[in-house]
Amino acid sequence: xxxxxxxxxxxxxxxxxxxxxxxxxxxxxxxxxxxxxxxxxxxxxxxxxxxxxxxxxxxxxxxxxxxxxxxxxxxxxxxxxxxxxxxxxxxxxxxxxxxxxxxxxxxxxxxxxxxxxxxxxxxxxxxxxxxxxxxxxxxxxxxxxxxxxxxxxxxxxxxxxxxxxxxxxxxxxxxxxxxxxxxxxxxxxxxxxxxxxxxxxxxxxxxxxxxxxxxxxxxxxxxxxxxxxxxxxxxxxxxxxxxxxxxxxxxxxxxxxxxxxxxxxxxxxxxxxxxxxxxxxxxxxxxxxxxxxxxxxxxxxxxxxxxxxxxxxxxxxxxxxxxxxxxxxxxxxxxxxxxxxxxxxxxxxxxxxxxxxxxxxxxxxxxxxxxxxxxxxxxxxxxxxxxxxxxxxxxxxxxxxxxxxxxxxxxxxxxxxxxxxxxxxxxxxxxxxxxxxx
Amino acid sequence: xxxxxxxxxxxxxxxxxxxxxxxxxxxxxxxxxxxxxxxxxxxxxxxxxxxxxxxxxxxxxxxxxxxxxxxxxxxxxxxxxxxxxxxxxxxxxxxxxxxxxxxxxxxxxxxxxxxxxxxxxxxxxxxxxxxxxxxxxxxxxxxxxxxxxxxxxxxxxxxxxxxxxxxxxxxxxxxxxxxxxxxxxxxxxxxxxxxxxxxxxxxxxxxxxxxxxxxxxxxxxxxxxxxxxxxxxxxxxxxxxxxxxxxxxxxxxxxxxxxxxxxxxxxxxxxxxxxxxxxxxxxxxxxxxxxxxxxxxxxxxxxxxxxxxxxxxxxxxxxxxxxxxxxxxxxxxxxxxxxxxxxxxxxxxxxxxxxxxxxxxxxxxxxxxxxxxxxxxxxxxxxxxxxxxxxxxxxxxxxxxxxxxxxxxxxxxxxxxxxxxxxxxxxxxxxxxxxxxxxxxxxxxxxxxxxxxxxxxxxxxxxxxxxxxxxxxxxxxxxxxxxxxxxxxxxxxxxxxxxxxxxxxxxxxxxxxxxxxxxxxxxxxxxxxxxxxxxxxxxxxxxxxxxxx
Numbered sequence: 001x002x003x004x005x006x007x008x009x010x011x012x013x014x015x016x017x018x019x020x021x022x023x024x025x026x027x028x029x030x031x032x033x034x035x036x037x038x039x040x041x042x043x044x045x046x047x048x049x050x051x052x053x054x055x056x057x058x059x060x061x062x063x064x065x066x067x068x069x070x071x072x073x074x075x076x077x078x079x080x081x082x083x084x085x086x087x088x089x090x091x092x093x094x095x096x097x098x099x100x101x102x103x104x105x106x107x108x109x110x111x112x113x114x115x116x117x118x119x120x121x122x123x124x125x126x127x128x129x130x131x132x133x134x135x136x137x138x139x140x141x142x143x144x145x146x147x148x149x150x151x152x153x154x155x156x157x158x159x160x161x162x163x164x165x166x167x168x169x170x171x172x173x174x175x176x177x178x179x180x181x182x183x184x185x186x187x188x189x190x191x192x193x194x195x196x197x198x199x200x201x202x203x204x205x206x207x208x209x210x211x212x213x214x215x216x217x218x219x220x221x222x223x224x225x226x227x228x229x230x231x232x233x234x235x236x237x238x239x240x241x242x243x244x245x246x247x248x249x250x251x252x253x254x255x256x257x258x259x260x261x262x263x264x265x266x267x268x269x270x271x272x273x274x275x276x277x278x279x280x281x282x283x284x285x286x287x288x289x290x291x292x293x294x295x296x297x298x299x300x301x302x303x304x305x306x307x308x309x310x311x312x313x314x315x316x317x318x319x320x321x322x323x324x325x326x327x328x329x330x331x332x333x334x335x336x337x338x339x340x341x342x343x344x345x346x347x348x349x350x351x352x353x354x355x356x357x358x359x360x361x362x363x364x365x366x367x368x369x370x371x372x373x374x375x376x377x378x379x380x381x382x383x384x385x386x387x388x389x390x391x392x393x394x395x396x397x398x399x400x401x402x403x404x405x406x407x408x409x410x411x412x413x414x415x416x417x418x419x420x421x422x423x424x425x426x427x428x429x430x431x432x433x434x435x436x437x438x
Numbered sequence: 439x440x441x442x443x444x445x446x447x448x449x450x451x452x453x454x455x456x457x458x459x460x461x462x463x464x465x466x467x468x469x470x471x472x473x474x475x476x477x478x479x480x481x482x483x484x485x486x487x488x489x490x491x492x493x494x495x496x497x498x499x500x501x502x503x504x505x506x507x508x509x510x511x512x513x514x515x516x517x518x519x520x521x522x523x524x525x526x527x528x529x530x531x532x533x534x535x536x537x538x539x540x541x542x543x544x545x546x547x548x549x550x551x552x553x554x555x556x557x558x559x560x561x562x563x564x565x566x567x568x569x570x571x572x573x574x575x576x577x578x579x580x581x582x583x584x585x586x587x588x589x590x591x592x593x594x595x596x597x598x599x600x601x602x603x604x605x606x607x608x609x610x611x612x613x614x615x616x617x618x619x620x621x622x623x624x625x626x627x628x629x630x631x632x633x634x635x636x637x638x639x640x641x642x643x644x645x646x647x648x649x650x651x652x653x654x655x656x657x658x659x660x661x662x663x664x665x666x667x668x669x670x671x672x673x674x675x676x677x678x679x680x681x682x683x684x685x686x687x688x689x690x691x692x693x694x695x696x697x698x699x700x701x702x703x704x705x706x707x708x709x710x711x712x713x714x715x716x717x718x719x720x721x722x723x724x725x726x727x728x729x730x731x732x733x734x735x736x737x738x739x740x741x742x743x744x745x746x747x748x749x750x751x752x753x754x755x756x757x758x759x760x761x762x763x764x765x766x767x768x769x770x771x772x773x774x775x776x777x778x779x780x781x782x783x784x785x786x787x788x789x790x791x792x793x794x795x796x797x798x799x800x801x802x803x804x805x806x807x808x809x810x811x812x813x814x815x816x817x818x819x820x821x822x823x824x825x826x827x828x829x830x831x832x833x834x835x836x837x838x839x840x841x842x843x844x845x846x847x848x849x850x851x852x853x854x855x856x857x858x859x860x861x862x863x864x865x866x867x868x869x870x871x872x873x874x875x876x877x878x879x880x881x882x883x884x885x886x887x888x889x890x891x892x893x894x895x896x897x898x899x900x901x902x903x904x905x906x907x908x909x910x911x912x913x914x915x916x917x918x919x920x921x922x923x924x925x926x927x928x929x930x931x932x933x934x935x936x937x938x939x940x941x942x943x944x945x946x947x948x949x950x951x952x953x954x955x956x957x958x959x960x961x962x963x964x965x966x967x968x969x970x971x972x973x974x975x976x977x978x979x980x981x982x983x984x985x986x987x
Contacts, residue, residue, distance in 0.1 A: 012963050023966045092568055103529055125510055128780075130769040133561070135960045139588075139774055140631065161961055176958040180588065180774070181632075181645070262633065293756070297633045299771060317506045318569045321516040321530050321537045331523040333530070335513070401564060401973070408503055408772055410564040411966055412973065 005031035014402075014411045015043045016091070016395045017358055019305025020155050021134075021404035021411050032419045034396060040156035046359055049396065054377040054419050058388045066389065066422055070430035073353075073387040076370045078435060080351035083107040086342045086364055087356040087375075088324070089307035090424035091400030091413060094391075095315045097428030098355055098374075099328075104432055106329035107353070108340040109316075112361060113306040114324050116270025117313060118337055119278035120302050121323060129286035132265060132299030133406040137162045138178040140297075141188065143261035145254065147268040147285060148194040148220060151303050152201045154269055158303065159204035162267075163188060181263075189261075191254055193227070194220050213250045221277035223251065224284035230255030231288050258288070264298040271304055305405030307358040308394075314403060357391045357424050374427045392421035439479050440465050441920045442472070443897055446484030449866050450491065452875040452888035456867045462489065464895035467919035471891045482922075484899045487914055490870050491889050492551030492896025494877040497671075497701055497736050498818040500541050500573065501555050501580075502566035504748040504778040507768045508535035508819065511782055512746050514764075526929045534745040534782075534819045538572040543929050544825055546575035549898035549913045550873075552886060552935075555580045556620055556671060556701065557750050560587070561773035563614035564969050570937060571975045575923050579881075579938035579983075581671050582614050583750050585621035585653050586628040588774040589955055594656050595646040600663070601945075607660040608944035609952055613968040615939040617881065617983050618668035619661050620701075622750040623675055624650035627777045630753040637753070639675050639688050650675050651692050658696040664942040665985035667882020669697035669734070674706050677754040681710040683719025690726050690733055699880065700727075702738025702817040704799040716791055718798045718855055724805030727812075734880060735806065736813040739799035739830055740792065741822025746782045749820065755779020774960060785822065793851035797844070803834055804860040809871040810879070827873075832907035834864040869910075882983050883938070895920035939980035 013025040018040075026038040027047055034049040057069035077083060085098060088111040102109055111117075123129060137144070144163065151158050166177050166184060182188055189209040196212050197205070215223040222241035229236045230252045236243040243251065258264045266285045273281055285300055292298035304310075316324050322335035338344065346352065346366050353372040354363035360378040363371060363385075370386040373379065377390035394400035395413035400423070403410050422430070443462040448455050463472040499505055509516065512535040520531040521540055530537025536544065545553055553573075558566045558580035570578040584590055584607065593603055607619065625648055626637040632644035639650050658670045674689050676682040686706040690698070700706065709717035727733050744763075749755055752769050759767045759781050767781040785792040799821070806812045814831070818824035833840050844857055852858070864872075878887025885893050897917040903909040912927025923931045949964070956964035971979040 012965070014966055021962070023963050096572070121510075124768065125513065126766060128511065128766040128768040130771075132771045133773045135561075135773040135775075135962070136631070136771045138961050139959060140771075164961070176955045178959050178961065180959055263631075293769075297631060297771075314506055314565065314569075317509045318501070318538045318572060319528070319530060321509050321532045321535070322513070323510065328529050331527045331529060332520055401568065403565070408559075408562050408565070408770070409962065410562075410568065411962075412564070412970070 009037070010416060014395060014413050015039065016308060016402040016411070016413050017043055017046050017306065018155050019309065019405035020158060020161060021409060022157055022161065023411060027416065029416050032417050034416055042156060047396065049417070054421055055390050057390065060386055061384045066427070066430055069387050069389050070427065071434040073372045073389070073431045074434035076351060076372060076386060077101065077105040077353070077431065080105065080369065082349050083351040083353060084342065084345045084349040085109040085353045085355065087112045087354045087361070088312045089356040089358045091308060091394035091402055092311045092315060092410070093400055094355070094357060094394070094424030094428070095308070095312045097425040099315060099319055100432055101353070101428050102328040108327040108345045110325050110340060110342040110345065111309045111312045112356065113271060113304070113309045116273065116304040117309060118325070119270045119273055120282050120304070122279040123282045123286045127286065130289050130293055130299050131406070132301055133408050134162060134404070136299070137265050137301055138164060139180040140182065140263040141265045142182045143257055143264045144188070144190045145258070145264065145266045146190065146192045147224065147266060147281060149269055149272040150192065150195055150198045150201050151267070151269045152198055154272065155303055156200070159201055163190070163205065163208060165207045189257065193223065193254070213247070213254065215247070217274050220274065221280040221284070223247065224281050227251045227255055228284045228288050231258060231291050258292055258298065259296065261298070262296060264292055265301050267301040267303055269303045301406070303405060305403065308402040310403035310405060310407050311401070311410070314407065355424055357393050374424050377421065389427045390421055391424050391427055392419065394423070397421045398423045439920065440476060441480045441482070441895070441917065442478035443482045443484050443489060443899065446487050446489035446899060447902070448489045448889060449870040450889040451867050451871050452879070453890040462889050462897055464897065464917065464920035467895045469889055469891055469893040469895055482899065482915055486901060487899040488866055488902050490549070490898050490900070491874045491887050491893065492898055492918070493549050493873045494887055495545070495550055495553045495815065495824065496813055496877040496881060497556040497815045498553050498824050499555060499557060499748050499820070500553055501538070501569035502558060503562045504780055505535060507778070507780045508746045508748045509537070511766055511768065511780060515744060526932060533823045533825060538569060539574060542574035542576050546916055546918065547912070547924050547927055547929060548827060548910060549900065549916050550576065551896040551916070551918050552577040554578065554881070557581065557583050557622060558614060558616055559583050559750060559772055559776045559778070560610060560614050560967070561775045563616065564973065567615060567937065567969060567974060573935070574932040575918060575935065577935040577938065579617040580614070581618040581620035582611055582616035583620050583622055583776045584610065585624040585657060586626070586776050588628065588959070591625065591628055591646045591648060591653070594652065595648055600656070600659055603656055604660045604663050605944040605948040607657070608664055608942040609948045612941050612944070615937065615969045615974055615980050617938045617940050618666060618671055619657060620671040620673065621654060621657060622673045622776065623677065623753055624653040626650065626675060626753045627750060630756065630777070631771055635753065635757070637675060639685050639692065654689070654692060655694065658693065658698065662696055665987045666940055666942060667983060667986060668880050669699050671699045671701055673701050673751060677705050677751055678758060680708050680716045682706050683709050683722055686723060687726055690730055693732065695732060697732045700733065700735045702815065702821065703735040704738045704740065704795065704802060704821065707798050707802060712854060714790060714850070716794060718794060718801060720798045720801035720805060724802055727806050728808070734811040734813070735802070736815040737799050737802050738815055738817035738821045739803070740785050740795045741816055741826040741829070742785045742787045742792070742796065743822065744784045745819045745822050746780060747820045748778065748780045750776045750778050752777035752779040755781050787846055788848050790848045790851050793848040794854055796847070797851065797855035797857045800833060800840070800857055801855065801860065804862045809868045810876045812872060813877050814872045828907045828910035831869055831910045832905070835869065835906045837861060837863050882986070934975065936978065936981045937974050938983050940983050940985055942985050
């Protein structure tokens with residue numbers, strides 16, 4: 001009889017959930033159980049595992065082996081003519097595996113959290129921008145403008161990571177402590193343009209000069225147009241919105257501060273922007289930064305990237321030459337964000353393959369064909385999938401790599417336990433293999 | 439498994455075999471001494487063919503964040519150039535910013551079997567490695583970008599010992615699984631983050647008060663003392679600026695005898711003579727290279743047509759972005775490490791400047807005498823896509839063809855180049871040197887770039903044709919580690935390559951320093967920055983290039 005598993009404390013754990021890429025988490029692992037000791041609320045909820053035995057694969061509700069489930073999935077995919085792959089929550093290897101399936105069987109694909117990314121791509125792909133990364137924000141940013149909603153609910157540790165508080169024990173320019181390049185005698189300034197900062201954000205920024213320019217969501221795009229005009233020293237008279245009162249004065253002051261800053265940064269949570277105005281807001285942010293760079297330095301820092309969204313975006317680009325929301329069929333890839341966004345693509349789909357390894361998010365509603373789920377073992381389905389392959393979570397059940405939200409840093413995840421769960425890459429490989437062996 | 443190539447005209451200048459009729463025998467993926475008693479499982483008749491080792495491109499931007507940004511901006515290029523349908527289609531495409539599958543296929547279809555990504559930013563190294571692992575049919579390696587990283591600049595500024603700097607450089611090479619050091623605009627990328635818009639070789643930069651000369655010399659010494667085979671791979675100051683020939687000559691003068699590789703030197707060979715204040719500095723650069731045997735260059739030839747420029751030199755890319763075509767571009771400051779700028783660009787033969795750039799590149803190729811110190815590149819995709827190499831080879835080998843092309847250029851540009859008077863034609867031996875033997879030698883790849891026993895079994899058969907462009911576009915046969923991957927210019931198999939890295943030793947105390955730096959300044963653990971051997975090519979691990987002590 002095996003001895004009871006020893007409890008192990010794992011420190012410096014890398015987290016792949018929200019996209020911020022924190023790598024200092026602590027968990028206690030015993031057998032199959034995982035107990036978070038130090039993590040944000042989202043990571044705590046998503047890391048937690050009991051010692052129980054996870055479910056096994058099912059075909060039409062009947063428990064079976066991975067091999068049989070994969071064979072059934074392979075047969076369904078082979079019979080489909082317009083398959084849609086949704087979710088795409090997987091590590092880099094998992095994404096590669098899912099794309100192998102798209103190449104083999106034909107499918108369009110999209111990620112569950114891509115809404116904000118495509119709001120950003122509307123500007124990035126058509127006009128481009130000047131961006132920055134987390135370590136640059138930490139060390140250089142002297143004026144941070146948070147556009148729209150307070151990002152803390154979705155990215156709990158953003159302010160702590162981006163604007164850490166120096167201990168003050170070492171003089172400017174000595175030691176390694178961030179910020180390396182801002183003047184510590186002159187506190188960094190943070191302006192919330194849009195919603196007010198919540199209590200958690202205020203606490204994280206207690207050492208900094210925090211101010212607010214409250215703007216209702218429906219007027220945010222107009223306010224950004226105004227800020228852009230003030231930065232450009234253009235007249236705001238022709239713009240929609242009232243800029244002759246307090247709002248105009250605040251925006252004019254902010255424009256001046258951005259021009260005077262040495263390294264201004266505009267950040268926003270694309271996923272939380274108003275769907276009607278998101279593209280406009282992003283466009284104005286990029287234009288403001290472009291103008292600022294004529295005389296000083298500035299960058300955009302878009303927040304987003306849950307469940308390795310950015311990894312899926314990167315692999316799609318290097319494999320197919322297109323971002324997500326692309327159809328691969330009959331030897332050709334075609335990119336049409338309007339057509340291949342999951343909700344739109346499902347209208348014409350005859351099969352849905354849903355991938356969600358990071359969290360138990362159910363597949364989108366779909367009733368016009370088979371459902372294959374390579375999904376978190378705790379997923380609660382509104383409809384029993386035709387094939388359910390419970391998959392391990394990267395960073396808990398297997399090692400892997402995920403991209404951070406800024407698209408530059410890619411992080412290694414480790415395996416904490418062995419609960420007998422296949423990875424998305426293994427499940428995809430099994431499906432691919434099923435058609436090849438009699 | 440034995441594979442024999444028979445009756446070929448062998449061009450293997452590294453082994454001293456030039457235009458020698460003979461056989462090449464490959465056993466289990468390596469060239470072995472041929473012996474007629476040995477039975478071959480496979481025989482390829484190379485009668486009428488020129489036989490060379492697999493081609494090596496030592497400077498081509500094939501993977502990593504800036505390449506993906508280039509793909510993002512180059513949607514039209516991608517749509518217009520899908521991969522051909524068929525068994526080996528990867529559903530990718532693109533010419534200026536091709537997908538990974540296309541990159542591996544097109545390179546191997548020209549007889550290239552190793553390509554080096556010359557600007558891997560440490561913060562983005564894991565991404566670049568993952569992407570390289572998805573490129574079939576070619577071996578790869580990355581050059582680590584240093585010289586604008588805040589940790590290094592601070593070490594130098596604080597007067598730390600060369601030993602400490604060497605330990606840091608070795609730590610970074612190891613952590614990022616790279617095989618050489620690239621410097622991009624020494625100190626200039628960092629200076630741009632502090633809002634400086636230019637930085638000349640002896641100009642003191644902001645914050646650290648360092649000159650590019652000092653950064654260059656410090657890293658040259660580190661690379662030499664660590665025994666890294668490839669010298670500093672330098673993208674110098676003032677890229678693209680008229681008059682930068684003076685900077686480049688001063689840079690050669692600054693080397694103090696340490697070996698130096700000047701990359702895409704065409705972009706650094708501009709004078710400012712004439713009524714348009716833009717002229718060729720090729721003759722001066724070539725004279726300096728000819729006189730300094732410790733200097734090597736790759737040209738970075740420009741080719742007319744649409745491309746995209748992708749560089750870590752955001753200072754230069756910011757300066758150039760108003761010329762973007764189509765009108766869009768991306769810039770990014772990266773992780774207290776480096777930066778990138780991606781600017782689509784169309785080189786036009788009717789543009790005076792572009793036409794002269796084209797001529798300057800060819801002048802450099804023809805005026806630099808020693809083929810062992812000049813490598814064939816277009817700085818893909820910056821000067822043009824790598825798929826233009828066969829055309830470039832013809833320009834070098836065929837004087838009449840060159841004259842025809844020259845005649846099409848902008849008239850004033852023709853008046854500003856002496857290209858028409860340069861009668862030199864590259865020989866097949868010289869092509870074998872500039873595309874094989876010389877890059878292998880400078881990178882320290884002892885088993886590449888030649889066909890002597892012990893070499894990797896990468897062998898290319900080109901049907902000898904008068905039209906050198908046709909000849910080098912579609913080899914009769916390409917063997918990768920002895921396996922046939924291309925036949926008559928078409929892909930017939932896909933194989934997994936390897937990735938090269940150097941592992942110079944360093945004082946373990948550097949681990950502690952880097953732990954603190956990453957923890958406090960960067961906000962990421964050093965151990966998570968570091969890439970393990972198991973992460974290279976899905977667990978295959980790196981192939982180690984030996985350092986010379």
